[in-house]
Amino acid sequence: MKLNEHIAISTPSLLLVPYEAHHVPTYHQWMQDPEIQSATASEPLTLEEEYENQLSWRTSTDKLTFIICSPLPSSPSPTADIAAVVPDDADTPGKMLGDVNLFLYPYEEEEDEEEFSDGPVPRGVVGEVDIMIADKQNRGRGLGEEVVRAFVGWVWGCRGEVVGEYLSDKLVDGKEGGEGGRVVVPELRMLMVKIGEGNEASLRLFRDKLGWEQEGGRNYFGEVKFVLRDVGGWVERGKKERGEVVRYERGGGKV
Template sequence: MLINANTAISTSAVLLVPYSKWHVPRYHVWMKDEEIQTATASEPLSLEEEYAMQQSWRHDADKLTFIVCQPLPEPLSKAKQKYAIRESDDSADRMLGDINLFLRVDDGEAGDSSAPQIIGEVELMIAEKHNQRKGFGRASLLTFLRYIVDHEAQILDEFMNGNITSAASSESVARVPKPWRLECLSVKIGQGNGRSLALFEGLGFQKVSEEPNFFGEFELRRVDLGREKVDGELARFGIEGYVEVPYRDEK
């Protein structure tokens, strides 16, 4: 997506930045790990293919992504919104993982005749084991949720007016009622991944079924996307100083 091409998000716990070409070499190293490939249902790519994928994430109207980095050395305040992210702030040694949103138009289960709905599927990865179990995943997810609820209308406008023929038929898209809104956020987690299940369930995602699907995954959904709810969760976990700041152009 283009909506976040020049926007980074700073909090006391993490820094989220647009996925840019200078992040690709580090990301490529992560994705060589077989455990990460299994957890993300990904196939290994060549470096050239990884650069092409980064451009797809940057421009496709149905994908929103940020790279998760360590928080800025000094927290920002709204009084400092003119601060621009420096190269050292999201250098390779400060990268932690990524968080993504896939948007789709869903006609409903089992041929339901109700109006199509817009659903956002979330993917979260904290790549290296020494950075896991430190709260970075929860902080990334809550920061991402805050961005989504603040910019829902713009995100959906880009999605619905973009090239989403792979996500839904034109007939389904035309039937989505206005004003456009996210019906829910969804996540799919392997049945053996207890930590991720606990993380998402602790933040209001509920299992669609008590049994995993054919692929051994649980789908969990969150329907409460209100700003007040998200702000309360940020405060509960001590994540402060949410500020959107300018991010440098990708040349």
């Protein structure tokens, strides 16, 4: 998505920045690790393919990603102006820790089936969250919990813009699908995550620390699904852990 191309999210323990071309060599190096390939159900790409993949993340309307980095040198107070994050400074290879992603799909639960019959635009949207901490030494420190809370808090706060960009390439003759020409604006109905049954750290994160609910059992691919339906309530309960939004460009300021 283009929505976050000038957005960074700062917390006392981390910095989330948009995935840019200068991140690709480090990201490509991470993805050569068989353990990470297994955990993310990914196949290794060539460096050229990884650059193409980065561009896809920027231009696709159904997926959004941030690179997880070490925190800014000092944590700003809630009332202070925040200097812009400078690319190639705050997010150099040595400061990159992993990534967090959102994939968007139509919400296709049984009660909504008829809603899809009148056009290509769904009534509801579901977001699938995916997180990776690349370096083993940074795992087990509570970083994953803070990443998810900051990321989901931001997504929920600008859910209208997220869904709007998702909708932008699903227009028919310049208008959204709907009954009798009425505009249909999908809602972000829930979030979900799929975790390999052997990934105990991620299972504990989403089940025990984040409180997402398991739905069903192990699927064909050996994954367990956890869902978050009351996204707004969950974000509100953890609002103290939301990050500050910072411009990701030279000469910017607090958003």
